[in-house]
Amino acid sequence: MSTAVDSRRGAAATTAEARTAGLLGRLGWAVADGWVMAGRNMRHVVRSPEEIVLYFTLPIMFVLVFGYVFGSGMAVPGNGNYREFLLPGVFVMTMLYGLGATASAVAVDASRGVVDRFRSMPMARSALLTGRAGADLARAVLELATLVVCGLLVGWRWRNGLGDALTAMSLVLLLRLALTWVGILFGLLVPNPDTVAVIVFPLAFPLTALSNVFVAPDLLPRWLGAVAAWNPLSATVAAARELFGNPGIGGESWAAQHPLVLAVGWPVLLIVLVAPLAVRRYQRLSR
Amino acid sequence: MTYETSAVVAEGLRKSYGGTPALGGFDLTVPTGTVCGLLGPNGAGKTTAVRILATLLRFDAGHARVAGHDVTRHPDRVRALVGLTGQYAAVDEILSGRQNLILFGRLRHLPARVARRRADELLDQFGLADVADRSAGAYSGGMRRRLDLAASLITTPRVLFLDEPTTGLDPRSRNGLWEAVRSLVADGTTVLLTTQYLEEADQLADRISVVDSGRVVAEGTSAELKARIGEDRIELVVRHGAQLPAAAGIVERVTGGPVTSDAEIRQLSAPVVDRIGALADVMRALQDHDIAVEDVVLRRPTLDEAFLRLTGQRSAGPREEVAV
DSSP: OOHHOOOHHHHHHHHHHHHHHHHHHHHHHHHHHHHHHHHHHHHHHHTTTTHHHHHHHHHHHHHHHIIIIIIIOOOOGGEEEHHHHHHHHHHHHHHHHHHHHHHHHHHHHHTTHHHHHHHTTSHHHTHHHHHHHHHHHHHHHHHHHHHHHHHHTOOOOOSSSSHHHHHHHHHHHHHHHHHHHHHHHHHHHSGGGGGHHHHHHOOOOOOTTTTTTOOOOGGGGGHHHHHHHHOOOHHHHHHHHHTTTTTOOOOHHHHHHHHHHHHHHEEEEEEHHHHHHHHHHHHHTTO | OOOOOOEEEEEEEEEEEEEEEEEEEEEEEEEETOOEEEOOOTSSSSSHHHHTTSSSSOOOOEEEEEEEEEETTOOHHHHHHHEEEEESSOSSSSHHHHHHHHHHHHHTOOOOOHHHHHHHHHHHTTOOOGGGTGGGSSSSSHHHHHHHHHHHHSSSSSSEEEEETTTTTTHHHHHHHHHHHHHHTTOOOOEEEEESSSHHHHHHEEEEEEEEETTTEEEEEEHHHHHHOEEEEEEEESSOGGGGGHHHHHHHHHHHHHHHETTTTTEEEEEESSHHHHHHHHHHHHHTTOOOOOEEEEOOOOOOHHHHHHSOOOOOOOGGGGOO
């Protein structure tokens, strides 16, 4: 078996390389391994096309239900177009609900034997999780594209030029990345993959209700209004409305006055806090 | 990097799960280039030991070195040199067999082209080329286990852990897997194998360590252990009770062992060394003397009896799982 001998030499060479390359090399491998794992997750989707349908149904449903069913009964501050007001909120809401898919995918992975193989291999410990985050970000790009097309069809427009519009979409995706890490941690904490979907909805729903997605926080009771104003979702929604040139809510609080700062700050803070926790939790699985 | 004389060294490993001890002072040494069988019933601690040595599980006390590296201090170095094929096939069930092998090759940092070529070689070698593009989830148990083993061999491991590799396999798949393991050993890989079957340990292992209640309770070559466990026996029932003494004489002459007979149930019993040979010889000799036989069995000591003889006490493992 000359090939086996060759590959043994190869293994010895790669381990030697990995040791000499040091920290920078480790980081490089961590990125490379994460990239390979993201490819694995995307291949899963390609092999089960029925899942792709799900990618598109939720965004389309959100636009139709909230734009036409609820929209008919709502007035927008400053007499703006309700659907223009609504769409940035629907963008963010779709990102939030993506957290459920992330969490169940991670929980299913963690419950399978294949995780033992990943953990017994000389690969970056973070790769399973960064690969999940990467694949789910790709999914979010598809969902956002669907939302934009639907939005344009129902009369939503961006009014401050393409540059600002792309910045707004980047902020929405940044929030999704942060929520993905929350979903990953969540998926690692639940003992049973079947319970994930059941738990995520009751947690996610109040988050959208207590934000500026549908109503102005200033109209809520004082303490609830403060929660809604500082809600990370509100920050991204307000920033997106501003950048798209869509009608906004405004407000007196510091949070409402500085949506751009918070739309960057909140997601970055979440990632910095949650991602290391998730990697740590993964390393301690079944230990 | 130096080759050590012992590929696996475990000293006084202790591990308990929430107060329930799984390992209580587990010692094991496996010389480089040999096959060691860990034999014991379910719950004896075999899997716990293997998971610790494969860096999957932390332990409470003791030391473990694998392929020359401490598993606690340098788990990454150990991981680069070992392969693990577990009781439950650790493959991605959605991906195809080929995609699985390419994925694991890429994660072992083979360049994409090399990973693809290696995947094709392994698919051929393990007879999976025909189903290479089908989802691993649709594979039969035997195919999945072969894929799992192939995944451990993408780069030839210095030490291979096989945790009950043939449990639940039909005899043909089992023989195929044994063949693969033998050719790997011929290439110099050290193998640590856990099994509930003495026959499997006998087929593959140079030395066998018998595990019970989280400790190695007996150790030796297969022949040494068998001598301590006691021989297999042939048991037969003759049709006519009047022929029993004559039959006993013939059986004693053929097997060479002391024959015990029970006139009430017309049964003879004698120890045998060469199982099938003895069976054929005994049956031929009885036929030559026109002695009719109603029933014949070759009986091995059960693992339970083996434990009793090796350790002087019954196994603490669950009764119904043991078999030899």
